[in-house]
Amino acid sequence: MTRPVTPAITATNDFVVKFANVNGSGSASANGLFVKAILRMGVPVGARNIFPSNIQGLPTWYEIRVSGHGWLGRRGGVDLMVAMNPQTWDRDVAEIEPGGYLFYDSTKPMPSDRFREDIGVVGIPLTALCNAAYAEPSKRKVLKNIIYLGALTFLLGIERAVVEALLAEEYASKPALIPANIEALQIGFDHARDHLKPLGLKLERADAVGDRIFVDGNTAAGLGAVYGGATVCAWYPITPSTSLAEAFTAYCAKLRHDPDTGEARYAIVQAEDEIASIGMVTGAGWNGARAFTCTSGPGISLMQEFIGLSYFAEIPGVIFDVQRGGPSTGMPTRTQQSDILSAAYASHGDTKHVLLLPEGPNECFEFGALAFDLADRLQTMVFVMLDLDMGMNEWLIEPFAWDEHRSLDRGKVMTAAMLEAGADFGRYKDVDGDGIPWRTLPATHPSKGAYFTRGTSRDPYARYSEEGAVYVDNMERLLRKFETAKALVPPPIVRRAARQTSYGVIYYGSTSPAMDEALAGLEADGVAVNAMRIRGFPFLGEIFEFIAAHELVFVVEQNRDAQLRALLINEGGVDPARLVKVLNYDGSPITARFIRTALADGMGLAQRRSAGEMVK
Amino acid sequence: MTYIAKPQFHHPSLKHNALGFTRRDYEGKVSTLCAGCGHDSISAAIVQACFEIDLEPHRLAKLSGIGCSSKTPDYFLGASHGFNTVHGRMPSVLTGANLANRDLIYLGVSGDGDSASIGLGQFAHAMRRGVNMAYIVENNGVYGLTKGQFSATADKGSKSKKGVVNSDSGIDLVGLALQLGATFVGRSFSGDKDQLVPLIKAALTHKGAAFIDVLSPCIAFNNHKGSTKSFDWVREHNEAVNRLDVLMSRGAVRANYEPGALTEVTQHDGSVLLLRKVAEDYDPTDHAGAISYLQHAHAAGEIVTGLLYVEQEAEDLHDALDTVKRPLNALSDAELVPSASALDAINAALR
Numbered sequence: 001m002t003r004p005v006t007p008a009i010t011a012t013n014d015f016v017v018k019f020a021n022v023n024g025s026g027s028a029s030a031n032g033l034f035v036k037a038i039l040r041m042g043v044p045v046g047a048r049n050i051f052p053s054n055i056q057g058l059p060t061w062y063e064i065r066v067s068g069h070g071w072l073g074r075r076g077g078v079d080l081m082v083a084m085n086p087q088t089w090d091r092d093v094a095e096i097e098p099g100g101y102l103f104y105d106s107t108k109p110m111p112s113d114r115f116r117e118d119i120g121v122v123g124i125p126l127t128a129l130c131n132a133a134y135a136e137p138s139k140r141k142v143l144k145n146i147i148y149l150g151a152l153t154f155l156l157g158i159e160r161a162v163v164e165a166l167l168a169e170e171y172a173s174k175p176a177l178i179p180a181n182i183e184a185l186q187i188g189f190d191h192a193r194d195h196l197k198p199l200g201l202k203l204e205r206a207d208a209v210g211d212r213i214f215v216d217g218n219t220a221a222g223l224g225a226v227y228g229g230a231t232v233c234a235w236y237p238i239t240p241s242t243s244l245a246e247a248f249t250a251y252c253a254k255l256r257h258d259p260d261t262g263e264a265r266y267a268i269v270q271a272e273d274e275i276a277s278i279g280m281v282t283g284a285g286w287n288g289a290r291a292f293t294c295t296s297g298p299g300i301s302l303m304q305e306f307i308g309l310s311y312f313a314e315i316p317g318v319i320f321d322v323q324r325g326g327p328s329t330g331m332p333t334r335t336q337q338s339d340i341l342s343a344a345y346a347s348h349g350d351t352k353h354v355l356l357l358p359e360g361p362n363e364c365f366e367f368g369a370l371a372f373d374l375a376d377r378l379q380t381m382v383f384v385m386l387d388l389d390m391g392m393n394e395w396l397i398e399p400f401a402w403d404e405h406r407s408l409d410r411g412k413v414m415t416a417a418m419l420e421a422g423a424d425f426g427r428y429k430d431v432d433g434d435g436i437p438w439r440t441l442p443a444t445h446p447s448k449g450a451y452f453t454r455g456t457s458r459d460p461y462a463r464y465s466e467e468g469a470v471y472v473d474n475m476e477r478l479l480r481k482f483e484t485a486k487a488l489v490p491p492p493i494v495r496r497a498a499r500q501t502s503y504g505v506i507y508y509g510s511t512s513p514a515m516d517e518a519l520a521g522l523e524a525d526g527v528a529v530n531a532m533r534i535r536g537f538p539f540l541g542e543i544f545e546f547i548a549a550h551e552l553v554f555v556v557e558q559n560r561d562a563q564l565r566a567l568l569i570n571e572g573g574v575d576p577a578r579l580v581k582v583l584n585y586d587g588s589p590i591t592a593r594f595i596r597t598a599l600a601d602g603m604g605l606a607q608r609r610s611a612g613e614m615v616k
Numbered sequence: 617m618t619y620i621a622k623p624q625f626h627h628p629s630l631k632h633n634a635l636g637f638t639r640r641d642y643e644g645k646v647s648t649l650c651a652g653c654g655h656d657s658i659s660a661a662i663v664q665a666c667f668e669i670d671l672e673p674h675r676l677a678k679l680s681g682i683g684c685s686s687k688t689p690d691y692f693l694g695a696s697h698g699f700n701t702v703h704g705r706m707p708s709v710l711t712g713a714n715l716a717n718r719d720l721i722y723l724g725v726s727g728d729g730d731s732a733s734i735g736l737g738q739f740a741h742a743m744r745r746g747v748n749m750a751y752i753v754e755n756n757g758v759y760g761l762t763k764g765q766f767s768a769t770a771d772k773g774s775k776s777k778k779g780v781v782n783s784d785s786g787i788d789l790v791g792l793a794l795q796l797g798a799t800f801v802g803r804s805f806s807g808d809k810d811q812l813v814p815l816i817k818a819a820l821t822h823k824g825a826a827f828i829d830v831l832s833p834c835i836a837f838n839n840h841k842g843s844t845k846s847f848d849w850v851r852e853h854n855e856a857v858n859r860l861d862v863l864m865s866r867g868a869v870r871a872n873y874e875p876g877a878l879t880e881v882t883q884h885d886g887s888v889l890l891l892r893k894v895a896e897d898y899d900p901t902d903h904a905g906a907i908s909y910l911q912h913a914h915a916a917g918e919i920v921t922g923l924l925y926v927e928q929e930a931e932d933l934h935d936a937l938d939t940v941k942r943p944l945n946a947l948s949d950a951e952l953v954p955s956a957s958a959l960d961a962i963n964a965a966l967r
Contacts, residue, residue: 213963227954227959231945231947232716263940264939272740276707279701283699283711283715285712286712288716291715445674450695450697453700454699
């Protein structure tokens with residue numbers, strides 16, 4: 001170990017470890033075991049996979065936030081870099097905090113100028129140890145990862161029995177693999193114990209995990225769709241949404257087969273493209289099934305025409321948009337919140353759509369189910385806006401909960417009995433004053449209630465009409481319906497600072513865990529800011545009241561163009577000068593440090609400005 | 617376009633079918649297409665076919681894309697729900713509708729502009745999935761609503777009304793449907809009601825993807841000399857390989873037919889297709905033979921019509937997905953929403 005110039009970081013249950021690996025090298029399973037072992041020790045972990053659009057060979061990282069306090073967002077900075085990828089060595093080494101640690105494979109000597117003076121360097125001859133123990137190339141490739149896991153187990157004070165138990169669980173279906181893995185773990189552990197000292201970064205058993213679960217948002221949303229009563233799923237593979245359809249498929253296979261016949265109470269079609277996916281959702285929604293698709297930005301672009309049809313023809317459906325870095329193919333494996341505007345105003349003509357903005361897997365599940373009720377109630381497409389960070393990374397969250405007494409809200413569907421009783425059926429007639437008309441499903445009644453659905457303008461009785469006044473009436477009714485939606489979307493959540501303040505911050509989606517930590521940090525610094533997390537669109541009045549109640553409101557987003565801010569300005573007539581952009585859009589999830597610094601700087605700047613004005 | 621409902625008066629002598637409906641009960645609104653349009657004859661044939669197979673009008677859902685042909689579902693089956701979707705994408709909407717309720721009969725109406733260009737992909741995939749539907753393309757080789765541009769089914773060498781010669785190869789949707797796995801494929805001519813009505817009846821009762829290409833001359837833009845989709849051209853080059861009768865059940869009616877000259881196909885619903893041979897060497901149950909015959913006839917400039925292919929034991933998309941027999945849109949909360957205790961088990965597996 002070289003002698004660090006700066007004091008070595010010492011921390012217990014509070015540090016960041018980053019694994020730099022080569023895609024396809026089998027590291028994911030070792031890194032996953034590392035995380036699970038820490039969780040089993042009762043210490044909360046936030047884990048994020050940073051991966052390339054590639055099957056094999058390109059760099060991939062796994063960043064782990066260990067936090068006894070329970071901060072699960074990205075903190076920023078790396079305390080221990082496990083540098084297993086020569087391709088990215090320099091940037092990986094550069095990323096380590098002063099006083100942090102570099103763990104590397106020392107089989108081949110590295111020139112001294114490739115290290116840093118201000119970090120602790122921990123070398124283990126992983127390749128040599130591995131090659132000495134295993135002759136087969138396939139074993140060498142996979143078990144090398146377990147050897148470094150063994151070394152880290154010693155260096156960080158992870159309970160070895162926990163890791164061994166996890167290995168046994170991992171390979172429960174292939175027990176023949178267990179001894180080799182245990183042995184590799186031991187090789188790494190023993191070498192570290194015999195040649196190295198434990199690091200200043202330490203793990204201690206705690207009781208901070210409780211009964212929480214570790215799950216990704218796509219899985220949660222797919223499960224939400226099952227509980228939400230979805231029966232038709234039409235989708236087209238696209239990163240990062242694919243695993244949502246796969247989760248729905250897997251949960252349906254377990255939960256949705258007729259116990260007597262074994263037949264499926266659902267239909268899943270992998271369509272030829274996103275246009276066909278949304279077309280199938282449209283057809284199924286028109287015909288009374290709860291239907292959804294899941295996609296990402298490029299898919300949303302392809303679906304625009306159909307989304308306009310469903311808006312205008314008033315057909316229910318759910319679109320899960322797992323956002324990634326755009327435009328174009330952009331950064332397909334990196335996260336962003338950059339489809340807010342293209343979803344809110346999707347399609348040509350005047351359109352507005354209901355958006356649900358989950359903060360993580362719990363709300364992916366809740367909103368994933370709720371979206372189907374809203375779609376049926378409002379007879380329109382409802383977007384659930386995930387992103388890659390929450391969609392594909394496993395997050396530590398409270399267990400899923402479901403109210404057994406809850407029933408599905410199928411909305412205003414006119415029955416044969418109602419038609420028989422003489423109900424005046426006008427497909428696009430606002431009888432209840434809420435802008436939501438009644439609909440009939442095909443084959444409801446032999447002679448009443450049939451109508452012709454079309455994307456062209458029509459009167460309240462669904463009769464074709466190009467009359468300007470008739471068209472305007474209908475468009476105004478659609479706006480009334482959008483007003484009605486305000487009472488149905490999840491309201492924002494406000495957290496007030498300990499003392500009065502003229503500063504506010506608005507955020508949404510996967511920014512949430514980093515914001516939690518940033519707000520706690522600001523509070524510790526004596527900086528007061530009121531926070532509002534927006535969970536849906538259309539925006540409720542209280543959002544604009546919150547903005548009006550503060551001199552300055554920061555809007556924290558993960559896109560370049562401050563899309564939610566633009567939506568706030570457009571929908572609420574807010575003075576843009578009151579809304580300060582705080583933007584992180586480099587493809588990696590936003591960090592607590594970034595938010596804390598941006599807000600503190602922004603408030604400091606504002607204070608200096610107002611002080612300057614007072615002097616004048 | 618205006619909205620004109622037809623008067624509901626029925627002449628007392630109108631014939632009633634087994635359900636007590638008259639032909640008028642299957643009609644829709646007054647057509648707004650050009651007088652003499654082939655498409656209106658197809659609408660009339662659909663009305664006749666539905667009347668003859670004793671279909672409850674509300675048990676059918678009619679879907680279309682965009683274009684002249686796609687407007688026609690408003691002009692027949694006024695008691696059925698209809699959906700005029702977006703250009704070329706009717707197949708996906710129909711697929712979704714079918715997934716939601718497998719009990720209805722689905723009629724897709726499209727045109728050559730709708731299905732052979734922008735919609736070619738969706739046409740292909742609906743056929744290969746075996747969506748249970750009758751899919752009719754009203755094929756006139758021309759874009760009518762935008763006034764006379766060639767469509768993708770226009771034959772190479774065919775001349776437009778303005779005298780332009782089409783240099784692109786024409787797409788043969790019948791050949792494509794056969795290649796793609798449609799289990800019922802027919803072609804007919806809007807001017808031959810006797811051939812068309814039984815084909816539609818058979819397609820509506822067929823289980824699986826049934827496709828009918830109906831040549832339907834556009835009297836406004838594609839009925840001139842030099843066009844290969846004009847009334848005169850189609851009449852002159854029409855070569856029917858068989859004549860079809862559809863019997864809704866096996867019965868004494870069969871005695872009316874001379875034995876030997878018939879091919880008999882029993883469909884899943886018990887209806888029987890009786891095919892009288894016209895072309896001696898044509899067997900509509902021979903998939904490879906049908907493809908070969910059509911290729912040779914096409915090379916000779918003939919338009920082969922009739923029931924070109926039928927698979928007796930066809931399966932549909934619901935069979936492939938093994939969905940429950942009841943419509944998915946009729947399943948109750950209890951059948952769809954898992955219990956809270958199931959969620960406990962899921963939570964436990966995620967720790």
